[in-house]
Amino acid sequence: MTDSIATQLKQASKNLLFLSETDAPFEVVTWPAQGELTPTKLLQLTEYPPDAPVELRTVDEFFAIATAEEDWHDEEERETVQRFQNLVSILKQNLSQLQVYRVGSIEIDVYIIGVTDGGGLAGLSTKLVET
Template sequence: MLKEKKKKRGNRKNSGTTKEPSERAAAGLQKNSLAKQIEEITADLYYISETDALISPFVGHQAQTVSRETILEQTESAFDSPVEERNFTEFFARLIEIQDWFGDEERKTAEKYLLLKKLLEKNLRDLKVYKIGKVQIDIYIVGLDAENRLMGIKTKAVET
């Protein structure tokens, strides 16, 4: 009897009715044209800190507000995690500013960041930047879409 219950649970999980968070996000990504646009812009786009980390779409769930509690819950982070909120415009300022010494590669990267910033501003409201953790930091730049779904981008940074 016990084996049968375990087997049923296992079958239910394997049947696709119970999805892991990453599977749910992937399913949401496939259905969402904004996420596809973000994915196109962020292809081969890295966030530079003490490490280089890819930037990728973040597709969350319905939310009433963009808040510390919302981001911790939807990223499945511990509620006692250190969280720093940053201003969206200030976060992008250094990424989109073109310097005199930039070569073609750096200019293209800054232009991609500008496109990304404009895309997020056009399609999401209440945009905020959250840095979760210390030293090895998860960064989420998120807002609410037309259906009140938490969306945006995610990346990582190392700050010592």
């Protein structure tokens, strides 16, 4: 099941960039069953120092701007919004306990991770720059 969700996420996020002060692509992330994912466990899995700052967000909060259609969007921007809406839908349909972890400050690594039907962890990672 993890392979299936990984494939779906890869296809849905292909050529999508998350906009911040740097536009970063998404990468698919999978880990075998870990039990409940906590900020501490995420830091261990991603080999960050144990005192790295971690901020939690919901998927809806994180993707709010990317999934909002605006009157002033052109056709390409509307297509991008629809692709982000599709990506969020795939995440929500295939992963439970979905959570966004923001690690670091200014240069932030983002992990959008949930639990697969088989108990493994899967999702996406990207980078943000916020000054």
